[in-house]
Structures are given as C-alpha cells and as structure tokens.
Amino acid sequence: MHGFRTLFFKEVLRFWKVSFQTVLAPLVSTLLYLLVFAQVMADHAEIYPGVSYAAFLIPGLVMMSMLQNAFANSSSSLVQSKVTGNIVFVLLAPLSPGEFYGAYVLASMVRGVLVGLVVFLAAWAFVEIPVREPLWAVVFGLLATILSGTLGVLAGIWAEKFDQMAVWQNFVILPLTFLSGAFYTLHSLPSFWAGLSRFNPFFYAIDGFRYGFLGNGDVSPWQSLLIVGGTCFALSWTTLALLRKGWRLRT
Amino acid sequence: MVPAIEIRGADKHYGSLHALKAVDLTVDSGDFFALLGPNGAGKTTLINLLSGLSRPDGGILKVMGHDVVRDYLQARRNLGVVPQELVFDPFFTVRETLKIQSGYFGLRKNDEWIDDLLHNLQLSDKAEANMRALSGGMKRRVLIAQALVHRPPVIVLDEPTAGVDVALRQSLWKFIQRLNREGHTILLTTHYLEEAETLCRRVAILRQGQIVADDTTENLLQSSASGKLEDVFVALMQDEDELAEP
Numbered sequence: 001m002h003g004f005r006t007l008f009f010k011e012v013l014r015f016w017k018v019s020f021q022t023v024l025a026p027l028v029s030t031l032l033y034l035l036v037f038a039q040v041m042a043d044h045a046e047i048y049p050g051v052s053y054a055a056f057l058i059p060g061l062v063m064m065s066m067l068q069n070a071f072a073n074s075s076s077s078l079v080q081s082k083v084t085g086n087i088v089f090v091l092l093a094p095l096s097p098g099e100f101y102g103a104y105v106l107a108s109m110v111r112g113v114l115v116g117l118v119v120f121l122a123a124w125a126f127v128e129i130p131v132r133e134p135l136w137a138v139v140f141g142l143l144a145t146i147l148s149g150t151l152g153v154l155a156g157i158w159a160e161k162f163d164q165m166a167v168w169q170n171f172v173i174l175p176l177t178f179l180s181g182a183f184y185t186l187h188s189l190p191s192f193w194a195g196l197s198r199f200n201p202f203f204y205a206i207d208g209f210r211y212g213f214l215g216n217g218d219v220s221p222w223q224s225l226l227i228v229g230g231t232c233f234a235l236s237w238t239t240l241a242l243l244r245k246g247w248r249l250r251t
Numbered sequence: 252m253v254p255a256i257e258i259r260g261a262d263k264h265y266g267s268l269h270a271l272k273a274v275d276l277t278v279d280s281g282d283f284f285a286l287l288g289p290n291g292a293g294k295t296t297l298i299n300l301l302s303g304l305s306r307p308d309g310g311i312l313k314v315m316g317h318d319v320v321r322d323y324l325q326a327r328r329n330l331g332v333v334p335q336e337l338v339f340d341p342f343f344t345v346r347e348t349l350k351i352q353s354g355y356f357g358l359r360k361n362d363e364w365i366d367d368l369l370h371n372l373q374l375s376d377k378a379e380a381n382m383r384a385l386s387g388g389m390k391r392r393v394l395i396a397q398a399l400v401h402r403p404p405v406i407v408l409d410e411p412t413a414g415v416d417v418a419l420r421q422s423l424w425k426f427i428q429r430l431n432r433e434g435h436t437i438l439l440t441t442h443y444l445e446e447a448e449t450l451c452r453r454v455a456i457l458r459q460g461q462i463v464a465d466d467t468t469e470n471l472l473q474s475s476a477s478g479k480l481e482d483v484f485v486a487l488m489q490d491e492d493e494l495a496e497p
Contacts, residue, residue, distance in 0.1 A: 086338045
C-alpha cells in the first residue's frame, strides 16, 4: 500500500513542480475561451430560462479543462517515462497492476479537479453561476476525471513515442471534448450531429456536470451517470487487464 | 539453503530471434557471481526476465525462492537491479529520487540508509541537485543507489562501471564488496574481464543465448595456459566463430 501512495505522491509532485504549465496555462486558455465566446454569444437567446450564455458555458469549460488535464497527466507522465526509460523504476518495484493503475488515475484526478476548481473560481469572480445540484457536479467531476485519467493510462502504455501520443490528443481527446456540448446544447445541433454526440461519453459527463450547476440538462443526469459510470468501468477493466498482461510495458 | 537465484530452462524469443535457449543457472546465496558474454549473448535478457521487465516464454526463474512470475511482489522485494541504460527522472533531485524509490518498496523512513548510500557513492554533496545537473558517472552512481535503497539480498549490476572513472570505479567496488561481505548476493555483468576475475568467486559465460561455461573463477583460470579469464573468454568465443562457419 505504501508503494501505491508513493507512486501517487510522485505523480502529483511531478505535475506540481511544473504547475505553470500544468495548472496556470490551462487556466489562462480556458479563461480566454470564456472571454471570447461569452462576448460573441452574449446577445444570443438564453439556452435555459434565466441563465446567461456565460453561466451556461462555464460548467462546460470547467469540465472540458478537467477532462483534458486528467488525460494529459497520466498520458504525458507515462509516455515521457517510456521515452526516457525511467519507467523501469516503477516496473522493477513491487507494485501490483491495481496499484499502478490506481496511482496514475488518482493523480490525474487530483490535477483534473485542481484545474477545474481554479477555472471555476476564476470564472466565478466575473460571472454569477448558480449551483443548484452540487452533489451531481461532484459525482460527474470525479467520474469524468477517472474516465479521462484511465484513457490517459491506456494511451500512455500504448504510445511509444511523442507523435503517437499526439494522435490521441488531436484525433481522440480534442474532438471528444470539443464535440461534447461544452459550448452548446444538443438541441441546437443538426439531427445527424446530435445523434452522433449521443455516442460520446464526454457529452454525458459535461451534461451531467452542467446539471449540477443549472439544474437543467439535455438528458437525465441518471442516464448520464449510467453511461459515464459504465464507460469508466469498461475502460478501467480493460486497462487493468492490459496491465496484468504487461502489454507494451513488459516485453 | 535457498539459492539466491535459480533459473531452470529459461527460454525467450523476440520475434524470430531466440534470445535465450533453455538456460539453467544457480547463484548461491552470498555469492559474488559474474555473468559474461559478448554483446547480444543474452545477459540483459536474462536479467530482464529475473527482474520482471520481460516475461519468459518458458522455464522457471526464482529469486530467493520466489517465482518471478507467480510470486512477483516478493521476488522484486528481494532484488535490486542496476540497469545498463543511463536512465533518470528529470523532475526530481537525487534525494527525492532515492526517497521515492524507497517508498515503492514500502520504506517510509529510510533517510539514514540513503545518507549512507550517498556517502559511499560519493554523492553527498549532490543530494539536493536535480538529476539533470549530474554528470554521466554521477547518474550511474545514483542508479546504483536506487538499486540498493531497499537493501535487497540479491543485487544485479548490469554493466555498473560503464562510464565511471578509475578512482570512482575502485571505490564503488569496495562498497559492493562490503555489501557482499555483509551477506548480499551479487550478480554482475561486465565487459571488464579483469573486474570479474578479481571480484567474482564464480563465473558463467553466455554465448548466443546458451550457457557455455559455469564454474568457479579459480577452475576457469586453471583451464587456461595463461591463467587469464580473458583468454578463457576468447577461446570460448573462437569456438563460436568455428561453429558459425559453414
């Protein structure tokens, strides 16, 4: 158990040592999104009655930054360790696949939640955001960072060089987060895209998270919980099975 | 007494390359053992199988009686490996690196031993330096400290003195000999045959994935007219060249 705690602590310390890059940079880019989109869309019709576009947008942006940063933490740590070779120190240690998985995902959750919290507090200073169902926001915040952190572990153990990781970031994570309803509701999309979005687990994470703030969403939070929770379970199970086999880590 | 390392029929393929061919090897507890062979003979592959970095295709490998596949947690607790590649984590200082490595092995308070290691490896003044700021030789010594941080009964050193200057090499060997006297089993691979000749009580030589010699250093030296390990080694490799000819 102490080995798990140490690996978790090491992973947190790793991102904290470069917090300008891992916490402050996402804060700046997310606030820029808020500034630009909230200004451009300010005169558009309210999406939900009594809710400004900025108040609608903020939970989506917070969740988007949580998803992206949770993924970045585990994936970048693993791919860097593999490329530089220092993954060997973790592989030589008496750590079970469960401890390995748990430590990387938990550290991803810490970074994701920390970035989300910082973005939320910064946005809160400028825009009044209701918090109507906080428990749902907490549940989806935690589940989404597990989901994204697990995807990061999967990508990290698969990728053997940085350009392979760029494939994940640019062709998987970026489209999934941008086409997830962070900036719009499902009802505003043409039916094809709305239908496609229903296969995106990040859409349910954002919709459920937003429900926690606005008390309104495109789908029921219970449906979102089922889909996000189920995806988390399936991905975690797959990742653990691959780690037990030593897939792409132990030759 | 349980052997420190017990290998029976270890087999490993990498694609079409048959890297290890049913290797048998026993290293007694407390021994100072050299595993020699030319580049590509399978030394690192064998070490990787022992340490769990690679998985065997066949055979059984045990460290202090613990199967490296079925009882991998105990096997790894009993083993300290100095990898051949000069790898390090650029995010941390030397002391942080050693504390983290201690933590992986379940050791919370290990400062006294870490200080002892730093002193013996002449790294005390670099304890708070970032790993990136160290020279190649210093990084090599940190790797050695990382392998020893949990005081493993079995220590595997894969080319530990590559890139280390003569003076430091001597002080390093004195320290390793001290560990051996204190009861640690040492398995060493090196291309400096005089090191193996001077330090090791027993020598095994690998050639193309097979053990071609496994005896006490004394017996091997007696088998050569010159009494030098280098000549024993060269003679065995010449046999290989003859075998390779059509």
